[in-house]
Amino acid sequence: MTFFKKPKKLIKENDQNKVSDTSCELESNVYEPPQTIEDLLKKVREPFSSTEDLRTHWVELASDKRKIALLFIDSIVDKQIIQQQILNPLFEMSKEIDTISFEKVISLDLKKQTDFTKSQELLLLSNTLIFTDDPSCYYSVVTPEKVDRDFTEPENEKVIRGSHEGFIENISSNVALIRKRLKSPKLLVKYFKLGKETHTVVAMIYVENLANPSHVKEVEKRLTSIEADAVMTPGNVEESIEDKPFSPFPQMLSTERPDRVAANLMEGRIALVYDSSPTVNVVPVDFFVFYQSPDDYNTRWILGSFFRFIRLFSFFIAISLPSFYIAIVSFHFEVIPSALVLLMKSSLENIPYPPLFEAMLMELTIELIREASVRLHTKIGSTIAIVGGLVIGDSIVKAGLVSNLMIIVVAVTAIAAYIVPSNEMSGAIRLLRFPLMLAAATLGFLGIVFCFMILFFHLCRLYSFGTPYFAPIAPFHFSDLKDTFFRMPFWKMNTRPKNIRPIKESQDNQTRKWDTDE
Amino acid sequence: MNKHTITYRQLFFVIVQTQIGVGILSLPFSLFTIAKIDGWMSLLLAGIFVQFSILAIWKLCERFPQQTIFDILPKIMGGKLGVVFNFLYTLHFLFITVLILILYNNIVSKWIFFQTPGWVIIFTLAMVGVYFISSTPRELARFFMLVTPLLLVLFFFILYAYTDVHFLYILPMGETGFLTILKGSKDAVISLLGFDAALVFLAYTNGTSTKKLKVISFASLCVTLFYCFIIFTTYIFFNPMEIVIVPEPVLYMLKAFSFKIIERTDLIFLSLWVVSVATSFIGYLFVTVKGVQKILSLKHHKKAAPYLGIVVGIIATIPSSKLETLMWSKYIGMTSLILSVFSPILLLLLAAIRNKKEKEVISS
Numbered sequence A: 001m002t003f004f005k006k007p008k009k010l011i012k013e014n015d016q017n018k019v020s021d022t023s024c025e026l027e028s029n030v031y032e033p034p035q036t037i038e039d040l041l042k043k044v045r046e047p048f049s050s051t052e053d054l055r056t057h058w059v060e061l062a063s064d065k066r067k068i069a070l071l072f073i074d075s076i077v078d079k080q081i082i083q084q085q086i087l088n089p090l091f092e093m094s095k096e097i098d099t100i101s102f103e104k105v106i107s108l109d110l111k112k113q114t115d116f117t118k119s120q121e122l123l124l125l126s127n128t129l130i131f132t133d134d135p136s137c138y139y140s141v142v143t144p145e146k147v148d149r150d151f152t153e154p155e156n157e158k159v160i161r162g163s164h165e166g167f168i169e170n171i172s173s174n175v176a177l178i179r180k181r182l183k184s185p186k187l188l189v190k191y192f193k194l195g196k197e198t199h200t201v202v203a204m205i206y207v208e209n210l211a212n213p214s215h216v217k218e219v220e221k222r223l224t225s226i227e228a229d230a231v232m233t234p235g236n237v238e239e240s241i242e243d244k245p246f247s248p249f250p251q252m253l254s255t256e257r258p259d260r261v262a263a264n265l266m267e268g269r270i271a272l273v274y275d276s277s278p279t280v281n282v283v284p285v286d287f288f289v290f291y292q293s294p295d296d297y298n299t300r301w302i303l304g305s306f307f308r309f310i311r312l313f314s315f316f317i318a319i320s321l322p323s324f325y326i327a328i329v330s331f332h333f334e335v336i337p338s339a340l341v342l343l344m345k346s347s348l349e350n351i352p353y354p355p356l357f358e359a360m361l362m363e364l365t366i367e368l369i370r371e372a373s374v375r376l377h378t379k380i381g382s383t384i385a386i387v388g389g390l391v392i393g394d395s396i397v398k399a400g401l402v403s404n405l406m407i408i409v410v411a412v413t414a415i416a417a418y419i420v421p422s423n424e425m426s427g428a429i430r431l432l433r434f435p436l437m438l439a440a441a442t443l444g445f446l447g448i449v450f451c452f453m454i455l456f457f458h459l460c461r462l463y464s465f466g467t468p469y470f471a472p473i474a475p476f477h478f479s480d481l482k483d484t485f486f487r488m489p490f491w492k493m494n495t496r497p498k499n500i501r502p503i504k505e506s507q508d509n510q511t512r513k514w515d516t517d518e
Numbered sequence B: 001m002n003k004h005t006i007t008y009r010q011l012f013f014v015i016v017q018t019q020i021g022v023g024i025l026s027l028p029f030s031l032f033t034i035a036k037i038d039g040w041m042s043l044l045l046a047g048i049f050v051q052f053s054i055l056a057i058w059k060l061c062e063r064f065p066q067q068t069i070f071d072i073l074p075k076i077m078g079g080k081l082g083v084v085f086n087f088l089y090t091l092h093f094l095f096i097t098v099l100i101l102i103l104y105n106n107i108v109s110k111w112i113f114f115q116t117p118g119w120v121i122i123f124t125l126a127m128v129g130v131y132f133i134s135s136t137p138r139e140l141a142r143f144f145m146l147v148t149p150l151l152l153v154l155f156f157f158i159l160y161a162y163t164d165v166h167f168l169y170i171l172p173m174g175e176t177g178f179l180t181i182l183k184g185s186k187d188a189v190i191s192l193l194g195f196d197a198a199l200v201f202l203a204y205t206n207g208t209s210t211k212k213l214k215v216i217s218f219a220s221l222c223v224t225l226f227y228c229f230i231i232f233t234t235y236i237f238f239n240p241m242e243i244v245i246v247p248e249p250v251l252y253m254l255k256a257f258s259f260k261i262i263e264r265t266d267l268i269f270l271s272l273w274v275v276s277v278a279t280s281f282i283g284y285l286f287v288t289v290k291g292v293q294k295i296l297s298l299k300h301h302k303k304a305a306p307y308l309g310i311v312v313g314i315i316a317t318i319p320s321s322k323l324e325t326l327m328w329s330k331y332i333g334m335t336s337l338i339l340s341v342f343s344p345i346l347l348l349l350l351a352a353i354r355n356k357k358e359k360e361v362i363s364s
Helices: A013-021 A037-048 A079-092 A099-105 A116-124 A171-181 A213-224 A234-241 A258-265 A287-291 A301-330 A338-348 A355-375 A378-398 A404-417 A423-460 A478-483 B008-019 B023-063 B069-077 B079-111 B118-133 B137-147 B149-164 B178-191 B195-204 B209-237 B249-256 B265-295 B301-316 B322-353
Strands: A054-060 A067-073 A111-113 A127-131 A138-142 A187-194 A200-207 A253-255 A270-274 A280-283
Touching (some): A079 A127, A187 A213, A200 A213, A200 A258, A213 A270, A234 A280, A258 A280, A287 A301, A301 A355, A301 A404, A338 A404, A355 A404, A355 A423, A378 A404, A423 B265, B023 B249, B023 B265, B023 B322, B079 B322, B118 B137, B137 B149, B137 B195, B149 B265, B195 B265
Antiparallel strands (some): A200 A270, A253 A280
16 A cells, blocks of 8 residues: 555545655555664655654663654644653653553553554644554554634624634534534534645534435535645635535535534534634525524524514615616606605706716725725724725715715615625625616616526525525425524424425424413 | 426416416406407406316326427327427417517517617517526426515505496496407417416426316416406406506506505516516426427527527517517417417327327336
8 A cells, every 4th residue: 555545535546546656665565664663763754855843752761771752743743742641651651661551551542553654644633653663563642732712702703692602723622612512422523634735624514313314425425526735725615515606695604603503503404614714614505594693593583583584684675775776766766756856866966977887986985995994903994994984975975976865875785785694695795786786777677677587596596515595485495484584483493494304304392381371 | 306397386386477477468458459348258268268278288298298298299290290390389489489578578668668779678588588498497486486476566566456446347247248258268368378388397297197287277267367357457447438548557557556655656567577577488488498409309408598599589679560569469379379279189189089198207
């Protein structure tokens, strides 16, 4: 076997050869283990060439002058662990050391390894390798350096009531955050390694007796088909495995909230957790998942349903308000009451530009302000918002470039676009209103209607991992409406969403049994 | 998972959306010119006639399960004649889509865009149609279902007319005599066209045979009643002398209403009506493209879609005057009567005589 062989599925047979060709001296089907410890070390160090953070530490045992070598990558191991778990026990028992006691005493994580081809991977995964004078085997101890930040609340997904924990850049902590919420033996975690060079670890998490096996298989298939040198960000994976990359709509939910992920897992969905990224993706999703926020379930259900209405309403406002304005102003001013027509006329009379240009100008200004304030420090960001929002807004009207009404329309639209509790969806909406504005400027209401038809048909034919994206509206599932347009009370949510075809559909929310009046 | 099949419930929406179309606006007027105030009875009569055709279509498709009319024709007629008839039917459906475009253009250029060149209005819808028909029947059915609530909005708009109606206008009933009513039902049948889309969509429908029949019949019943409601409402809103001078009574009626927020209800109505027109256009365009696929034996109908859209659009721009439009609608109406209403019955007879029948192939 080759030196590079890893227990992963993503590299197909023929590619394995391709990879190993580059290190021909190591590639040999009759691999003979080297005899001395120095030779062994040399072989193991070979693929790393001359990197300076790969350190060898020699330990000489006092009793019989035997030499033991520790091999680790300086930058990614915790030296304190090495000291406490390896070196200290070694010195304490150095008098009567033999193989058996060695394995028993040193560390909980100690593993005996005989496969030398794995050594490279182990080193990269923050292991410390221990070489004794027995050339047929070596030991590995996991000694990762913990430099995690706190589980702070994600900046872009704040809630009023509910957990304020957020994912961080460490995959095992993230998995732990999910496990903390779902203490079920049925919660399965499956690791994948992506990227031939980066070896990014991706964990696929699902509840075994809920998630539909066909979806699990589909996700696995798409993940393993990724062949790339570098898979750096969740975005890379998203674009590699989503159904329609040309759609403006996000087909996976990205969230940094463990409670949101846990709730979705319990509905039978699958979560993808990435190493070095606080973003977790949830698949398969439908359009309405993007409109659910953990807050909804902590407020009273009537209020929760009201918020849902507001959010879905904001979808229409954000997409179509400027285009409606343009259509009315340029073509159909008969539609609005005559009193308002006069008002509009007086505000529009002195504007030299066509309404489309006005709207485009203002929309682009808002986008400029947004883009500028995202990158900046909070304090400067608010300055930009004031300068951009108030000063430009006020003086552009005074200068006579844009009408009063247009400022109102654009401002309402901008607020509406940010109501969606998902950044991706908000982006999609902001983008979609430009074609709609163009259509409204060319064909008025007719253009808007045609654009909406195309938009909704696109949603009808969009799939997220084989499940219809626009469910439960198209295809229509009446029972699933309870968690889309409404947020029904907990005891009404007795079934999981049909759309994602969970194995177990009933949710057994049997509460309020004491209430005999019902 | 086969993404092409639709459920029998979805078939209901496909038929309803294909049937309701351009006719809504002008039907009350065109029926009035023939059957006077008994026009609504003509429509009910037409609804009954249509049921016979539906029965024939259903029986025909039951004999050849999971096959569209374009598969069935060669089997009944034999190879060469079948190809000729396939061509004929494709052309027939193509001209129905053209007619829809022409009538839609007429209304739009009369009520919304007076100066926009016709070809812009026509090609916008044609291109939207192209996007739609490059999909599967299931996705179409989902969309048709999605937009069906809009019909309820139209219904409520018209219901508002009942604040100002005079039931006496409808009397005396049956004054024109049965023959005139029967004559009027010919025009009414043409406006009810759309059930013939079942010739293709039945092939994709799951469910038992009786359920399919029930669904199509019920769809046609709903549409007949909806149309009847519209006609009836306009006849009691306008007095008989007025209708003669308003070619689109529904719109004139709505134009009279104004609310505190919306001044011109008819424009909103028209915008929603466009969706209905588009769905019937799309339904027929899909049927046509299936025919084209069969004739050219294409692997997927997607390839033919853009060309078909362009062809349909170009043909629809040909009639320039109102007289020509009337001619076109007269001739296309006639061929529709023959090919969509009568010939399914004949085809069924032919199939029965020649005893052509096929067992259902259970596809995995």
